[in-house]
Amino acid sequence: MMIDAEDLVIRKTVHVGAPPEEAFDVFTRGLADWWPVATHSIGGGAVAGDWRVGGLVTETVDGEVHEWADVLEYDPPRGLLLRWRVTPGHPPTELRLRFVADRDGTRVELTHAGWEAFPDGGLESYAGYTSGWDRVLAHYTERAQG
């Protein structure tokens, strides 16, 4: 089975009841208010972002600063591109956010790409994994509509 880089891209959309300016602001400057640090962080530390091109998104644990991402594009309130350091020793991936005015609020589109840069070992096992996709997509549809 051929694996296309496009097949690996993670795409998520969420609609929020606020204008793009506010949606953008909560995602960036308000990151520490909603990021689930209890379960998704290096050590439950303090999350902070320097929101400008070249700025870093970091987590500070016991005085030690861990770099999560750096800002490649910063275009409020339309969008943002981050170079996401998934794990040390892995190639970084790209996380793009778009904020589009929609109905009485904003449609926030997230794409997480660049997985094809990972070692080939992962891609080989991908072929045997596609049956899991129906389940994942069903879960996602539920989420998106919920």
Next chain:
Amino acid sequence: MDALGDRTRRAVFEQLRSGPKSVGELAAGLPVSRPAVSQHLRVLKDAGLVSERRDGTRRIYELSPVGLVELRDYFDQFWSRALDAYKEAVEGKRGRR
């Protein structure tokens, strides 16, 4: 993904994101015993997420470099949860006004 379904196991996995660690180092950063950490590491190893190597008499654990599909699936599920929390933050902020 089941390997990351447990809260403590996810915490073990998250700790290894900052670099290779021994069981003792992992247990020091978590509110669970060393045997419990070893148990979680075994599940993560079976899932191909974590690998083990020897450093003298110590066993060092690190994230497996070939877990592309697992990592991708992990983030796929993670973003669903994180965006729910994000939506609540945006709308909760408006509701408080």
